[in-house]
Amino acid sequence: MGGQSADARDSSLETMGPPSPKRGYNKYATGCAMLASLASILLGYDIGVMSGAELFIKDDLKLNDTQIEILLGVLNLYSLVGSFAAGFTSDWMGRRYTIVFAATIFFTGALLMGFATNYAFLMVGRFVAGIGVGYALMIAPTYTAEVAPASSRGFLTSFPEVFINSGILLGYVSNYAFSHLRESLGWRLMLGVGAIPSVFLGLGVLAMPESPRWLIMQGRLGEARKVLEKTSDTPEEAKLRLSDIKIAAGIPEDCDDDVVPMPKKTRSRGVWKDLLVRPTPSVRRVLIAAVGLHFFQQASGIDSVVLYSPKVFEKAGIQGNTKLLGTTVAVGFTKTLFILVATFLLDRVGRRPLLLTSFAGMILSLAGLGLGLTAAEHHTDGHLPWAVGLSIACVLAYVAFFSIGAGPITWVYSSEIFPLRLRAVGASIGVAVNRVTSGVITMTFISLYKAISLGGSFFLYGGIAAVAWVFFFTYLPETRGRTLEDMEELFGKENEVDKQTKEENRVEMVNASNRNGNTR
DSSP states (O other), X not given: OHHHHHHHHHHHHHHHOSOOTTSOOXXXXXXXXXXXXXXXXXXXHHHHHHHHHHXXXXXXXXXXXHHHHHHHHHHHHXXXXXXXXXXXHHHHHOHXXXXXXXXXXXXXXXXXXXXXXXXXXXXXXXXXXXXXXXXXXXXXXXXXXXXXXXXXXXXXXTXXXXXXXXXXXXXXXXXXXXXXXXXXXXXXXXXXXXXXXXXXXXXXXXXXXXXXXHHHHTTOHHHHHHHHHHHSSSHHHHHXXXXXXXXXXXXXXXXXXXXXXXXXXXXXHHHHIIIIISOOHHHHHHHHHHHHHHHHHHHTTHHHHHHTHHHHHHHHTOOSHXXXXXXXXXXXXXXXXXXXXXXXXXXXXXXXXXXXHHHHHHHHHHHHHHHXXXXXXXXXXXXXXXXXXXXXXXXXXXXXXXXXXXXXXXXXXXXXXXXXXXXXXXXXXXXXXXXXXXXXXXXXXXXXXXXXXXXXXXXXXXXXXXXXXXXXXXXOOOOTTOOGGGHHXXXXXXXXXXXXXXXXXHHHHHHHHHHHHHHO
C-alpha cells in the first residue's frame, strides 16, 4: 500500500507538472513572501551603505586599511550567532515571531552604529546588527519556501534576494544622498536610517500567517489546513500538500483532527545527528549541495565587487567621491533590475540552466575585469579609456549574471531541498557557510590585492567560479515543479533505483532457481 500511495502522489505531481505560464500567482502567498522577504533588505542595505560610508568613516575616525577590512567583513562573522540561533528559535517559537525578533535586533544595531562615537562603539553596533542579519538570512527564505505552492516556489523564494538587492541599491542611494553633508554627520545618518526597514518589517509580520509546516510539526493541523487553502493554487493541491507534510511529520495520512499531540523530542540532538553524524545518502547529498552553493556564491567574489566597488572604480581611473558613489548606484540598479528578471524565469526555465548560465557569464566577466584592471595598474601615464570602460562594463556584467542565477538560486535551492525536520537547522548551516565565506573574502580583499594585484584578485575569483560551474553541472539535480516533501526522494533517486534493480535481480534469481527445482 505504501508503494501505491507514493506512486499516486508522484502521478499527482506529474499531473500538476511544470507551472503553466498562463497561471497567475497566488496573491496571498505572494503577499506573505514579500512581507517575510523584507527581512533580507537589512543585509542588502548594510552591504550597500558600508561600501560608501567606509570612505567617510576612515577619514573621520582616522582608521587604517586593516581596521576598515575588519569593520566591513566582521558583520558576516557576527551573523553566525544569529543564523545558528535562528534554526532553534524558529523551531521553538515559530517562523513568524522569529522574523519579528530579527527586525528588533537589527533595529537596535542600526541605532548603535548611527550614534557611534568611536571605533569600539561602532564595532558593538556591528555585532548586534550582525546577529539580526544572521536571523533574517536564515528565516526569510525558509518561511517563504514553506508557504509557497510548488508552481511558484522559485518565483516567491527568490524574493529574499530581490530585497537584498533592493537594500544594496537603497544603501548606494543613501551614500550619494548624505555624501554632501558634514563628514562626521553624513556616515552616521547613512548607518542610522537602516533602522527604518526594521520598523516596517515588524509591523508587516502582524499580517502574516504562521508557516503551515511549522504548525503541523506542533500538531496544529486545523490552522495549517486553513493556511494551505489560502496559499495553494487549488483545493486539491492544498489537500495534497497537507497529506505530504503530515507524512513527513510522522502523522497518519488519514488523521483529520484539528489538533493532535506531538511527541516531545530532543530535537537539537536528533537533528544534528541526522544531518552531520549519521545522515542518509540523500541527506548527505542535500547537505553537500547546500554547503557548496553557499560557499561558491560568496567565494566567487560578489561581496568584494559590491563592498569595494568604489575602490575598484578608483583603481580603474575614476576620481572623486561623488563620481565613485554615482557609479556604484549604477551597480546597484543593475543588480536589482536583473534579479527582477530572474524571479520570472526560475519557474519557467528551471534552477540548473539559470545557475550554469549565471556562473559562465561570471567567469567571463571576472576575466575581463581582471584584464582591464591589470592594464590600468600597469599604465602609469594617465588612465587608459578602454581599460576604464572595460572595467566598468565587466563589473556591471558580473553583477547582472550573478543576479540572474547565483544570487537568487542559492537561497531558493538551499531552502527547498532539506527534509522538513532538518530544514531550519540545515538552512542555518547554509547561512553560516555563506557568512563565513563572505567574511573571509571581505576581510582579506585589501590584503589580497596588495599581494597579487587587483587584477590578479579577480582572475582568482574567476578560477573559483569555474570550479563552481563544474560542481553544479555534475552534482545538482533540477528541482523545478517538485514539492518540498519530494526532495529527499529526488536526491536519493539514484540510490533507490540501484536498490530496486538489485532487488529485482534477486527476485529473478530466486524465481529462476525455483523453476529449475520444479523442472528437476
